[in-house]
Amino acid sequence: MSASVELQDVCADFGSFRAVDNVSLSIEAGEFFSFLGPSGCGKTTILRMVSGFISPTAGTISIGGKDMRNQRPNQRPTALIFQNLALFPLMPIWENIAFGLEARGVDKKTRRKRAEELLALVDLPNAADKTVAQLSGGQKQRVAIARALAVEPSVMLLDEPLSALDLKLRQHMRAELRAIQKRTNVTFIYITHDQGEALAMSDRVAVMSHGKLQQVAPPREIYNQPATGFVAAFVGESNIFSGTLASRSGDRGEFQTESGVFKGRLGPDIGDGAKLYVRPEHVKLDAAAINGNTIPVEVTDIAFEGNFISIQTIDATGRTVVSETRNDGTASVPDRGTKLFASFDADKAFILADEAKNQPVAAA
C-alpha cells in the first residue's frame, strides 16, 4: 500500500531563482513526514515535484524505488490534498470522493459503495448526497482526505490543508489526520509553516530555508538539538547571542559574547558566523550567581501566558534575555526592576552556524 519516496540531488529553478537547492532525502514507506519552513522556502515546490505538476531542474525523484521522470500526475501513485482542497462544487459529495474511481472505470454501484465506506472512515456518514457548499470547513477537509484516499495512493501529499481552519478545529484535525494515517498506513508527506502541526503529527520533520534542507530529524530532536541557527530560531523561541568561538574541545566550545563567555554544545559545520542559542525555558533566574554561563540581569517585563510565564530581562549591555517558567499555580514571579542572575546549562546552549552549508545528514 505505502511506498517510500526518494529525493536525490533535487533542484528546481524558476528563471534565475532557485526554489529548491540540491535536496536529498529518503522518506520511508508508511512514514508521516513533514516539510516545515517559512513561505517561499521551497516546500510547496518539492510537493508539486513529487506529485508531478512540475519537473525538477536536476536530480531524481523516485517513489517505491521507481524513477518518476516523465510520469504525469495521473500516472503517479500519489494523491495531493490541495491547500484550498479543490473539491468539485458541482458534484455531490459521493461523486467527489469517487471521482478517481470513475476515472479508473469502476462501475457506479461500486463507486457509491466505496464512497460511503470512505465517508465512514473519515467520520462523515450521511453526507454522500450533500453538496460541497452544505459542508463546514472541517467537513470539506474530511471529504478532501476521503477523495484522495479513494484512489488508494501509496503516498499522500498534503499542502497545508489545515491552514484555513480555526484553531480548535485545526488541533482536532491534527489528531484526526494522524489517526487516519495510522489506520491506512499510507506514506504522508505534509507541508506546513506551522511548527506545532509539524512537531505534533510527524514521525520526522525536514526544516527548510531558502530551498535548502536545514535539518531532517524526529520532532524532539529538531526541537532539542537544532542543527542550525535557522532551526533554533524558527522552531520555538531562542535567546540569540552573537559573538565568536573562543575555544573548542570535542563537541563543546567556549563562546565569547559582549555579555561574557559562555560554554555550549557545538553544532555541525560552524563557520565564522556562528551564534549561541538558548531556549527561554532553559534560562533560570536566581537571586545568587551560579558559576559559569551566568549573566546579571534586571527584570523589565512579565508576560503571563497561562500555562507559562515569560519574564523579559536586560543585561548590562542592554541585551534582552527571556526566561520562561511553567506556571504550576505557585511559581513566584519577580517584580519589575528586580536584579537577578540569569543562567543556563552548557548542555542546553547551542553554538550553531546560521544556516546549513552542506546537506544535513538525515537521521533514520
Place this chain on the structure above:
Amino acid sequence: MNDLVHRYGTALTLLMCLAVAFWLVILVIVPNLYLFENSFRPYLPVQDMGGPKDVYTLKNYLTFFNSPIHITVFISTVLYSSIVTVICFVLAYPLAYYLSKKVSVKSLPAIFLLLTVPLWVSEIMRSFAWFIILSLRGPLNYLLINIEVIDKPIRWMTGFRSVIIGLVYTYVLFMLFPIYNAIQSLDTAQIEAADDLGAPWWRIHWRVILPHAKPGIASGSVMVFMLSAGSILVPTLLASTNSRWFTEIIQQWMFESLDWNTGAAYAFLLLILCTVFVTLVMRIFRVKLSDIAK
C-alpha cells in the same frame, strides 16, 4: 438615486436619466410597440385607414402559418442558426480554454487585440470580403487547388455553406468571450486535482471544466443563435437563390411589398418562436436564466 444626486448634482443626474430614458423609451420601446400594434392590423390602402375595415385581426400572423414556403424558410433559419451556434462553440471552447488556462498573462493583451481587430471593420465589409474569398475563382479555391487539397474549384456560394461560414466568422467572438470568462473563473487547482486523481484530459473537460463553463456556453449560444437568426447582412450578401433567411422575407414584406403590418407580424414571430426555441433548448440542457445573467 440619492447617491447619484449627491455625486453629480441634480442637473447632471437629471440629464443622465433623461438621456437613458429617451434612448430606452423613444428609440426602443415606442417603435417596438408601434410595430407590435401594427402587426395586428390589416394592410390597407390609405383611404381605408381608420375606416370600418381597420380592425384588429390575427390575419398577418396567419399568413405565415398558411404559407409552407415561409415555414420552411423559418425552419431552415432556425436549423442553420443552430448549426452556426454549434460550430462557434466547437471553435470557441478550445480557444477559450487555451486563452484562460494555458496562455501566459503577458501575451494575453496581444492575443485579444488580434482577435478583436476584425471587429473594427464593419460587418458589411467583412461579408463582402467573404463574398470575394468564397467566389468560384476566388482566393480560397485558388489556395486549395494550389496546395492540392482539391482538384477543381468548389462552388461555395450555393446552399447555406457560405452563410454558415459568414455567420460563424461574424459571431464567433460572441461565443468566445462568455466561455473565456467562465473558464477563467475556474480554480486551476480543480483541474490539477482531477488530473492528480488520474482523470485523462477528456474526462477533466467533461466532468470539471465543461460543467463549470456551462453558464458561459449558454449565454454565448443564446447570443450567437439570436444574432444569427436575426442577421440580415450576411445572408443577403452570401446566400444564393436556393438559401433564403427568414429576415430576408421580413425585409421583402416591408420594402418590396411595403406591407409593414405583415412584416411586423413576421418580425415578432421570429422573436417569439426563437425565444421559445431557446427556452426549450435551455430546458434540455438544464440551464437556468439566472445562470446566463451571471
